[in-house]
Each structure stands twice: as C-alpha cells, then as structure tokens.
Amino acid sequence: MVSRGRLAAWLAVWLLGALIGAAGATVQMGRHVDAVMRQRDRLEQQVQELQGRLQRLEASLAEQRRRPVRATAVRISGLDPSEELRLRREVQALLQEVVGREVDQVDPALVAGMLDGRLMGLGGRPVALSVRSIWLTDTLTVSLEVRAAPES
Numbered sequence: 001m002v003s004r005g006r007l008a009a010w011l012a013v014w015l016l017g018a019l020i021g022a023a024g025a026t027v028q029m030g031r032h033v034d035a036v037m038r039q040r041d042r043l044e045q046q047v048q049e050l051q052g053r054l055q056r057l058e059a060s061l062a063e064q065r066r067r068p069v070r071a072t073a074v075r076i077s078g079l080d081p082s083e084e085l086r087l088r089r090e091v092q093a094l095l096q097e098v099v100g101r102e103v104d105q106v107d108p109a110l111v112a113g114m115l116d117g118r119l120m121g122l123g124g125r126p127v128a129l130s131v132r133s134i135w136l137t138d139t140l141t142v143s144l145e146v147r148a149a150p151e152s
Contacts, residue, residue: 067103071139072096077132078146083122087146090120091129098140108134115142119149 002010072095074088094114098106116131126149135141 067138068100069098069103069106069136069138069140072099073139073141075141075143076146077144079122087120087122087127091115091142091144095140095142103136103138106136106140108136111136111140111142115144122146125149 072092074091074095076084076088076091079087095111098111111134112131115129118129119126120129121127127146128149130145130147132143132145134143
C-alpha cells in the first residue's frame with residue numbers, strides 16, 4: 001500500500017502540474033483572446049467603411065433616379081441678334097415650368113406642341129415658331145426656327 005506521505009507528495013506534484021498547466025493555458029488563451037479582439041476591431045472598422053460606401057452608393061443611385069431638369073436653353077435661327085435675345089427670353093419664360101421636374105416626367109412631344117406653330121409678337125410684327133429639335137437631359141435644349149407668321 002501507498003503511504004500517506006507518498007500520496008501527499010503525488011497529490012502535491014499533481015496540484016503543482018495542474019496549477020502550471022492552468023497558468024500556461026491562461027497565457028495561451030490570453031493571446032488567443034487578444035488576437036480575436038484585434039480581428040473583431042478590424043472587422044468592425046471594415047463594416048463601418050462598407051456602410052459608408054453603401055450609403056454613398058445609395059445616395060448616388062437616388063440622385064440618378066431623381067434627375068431634375070436644371071435649366072433651359074433656347075437656340076434660335078432666322079433672326080438678328082437683338083430680336084433673338086428678346087424672343088429667347090420669352091420662350092425661356094414659357095419653358096420655366098419644366099425646370100425642377102424630373103427628366104422622366106417631361107414629355108418632349110408636349111414641349112414641342114407648346115412651341116411649334118406658336119405665334120409671337122416681335123418688334124410689332126407676328127412671327128411663327130417652328131421646333132427643329134429638342135434635347136432633354138438635365139438641361140432642356142430647344143432649337144427653333146423663326147418665320148414670318150402666315151397672313152390670315
């Protein structure tokens with residue numbers, strides 16, 4: 001049989017080994033926890049960067065979907081420069097109701113119908129507008145030709 005002294009010695013060695021093993025495991029687990037924490041911090045930073053990028057992309061997409069007409073431009077042929085300036089102001093005043101509307105909601109056929117064949121007074125004489133072309137982007141550009149109004 002094993003004596004009490006020997007049993008106590010074996011128990012002391014076993015406890016010492018358990019304590020040394022626990023201390024080593026704690027150090028090893030501490031290193032592992034530190035590595036996991038660093039990885040978590042990197043991933044959190046990456047998530048924040050991706051969320052910011054996603055927000056910018058969503059805003060960009062929303063801006064592309066909502067493309068308002070920002071300005072109008074009128075090109076006129078068939079007039080001298082001073083008359084052209086006066087007529088351009090009048091036509092742009094007619095087109096101002098389009099500014100601010102989304103490009104998708106503006107019908108170029110309606111714009112053409114509003115201007116094509118329209119009679120306007122210019123320097124005491126009537127003139128007729130003829131739409132040559134319409135470009136619709138963020139700027140509505142209308143190209144007009146001016147002729148003497150037909151006698152009625």
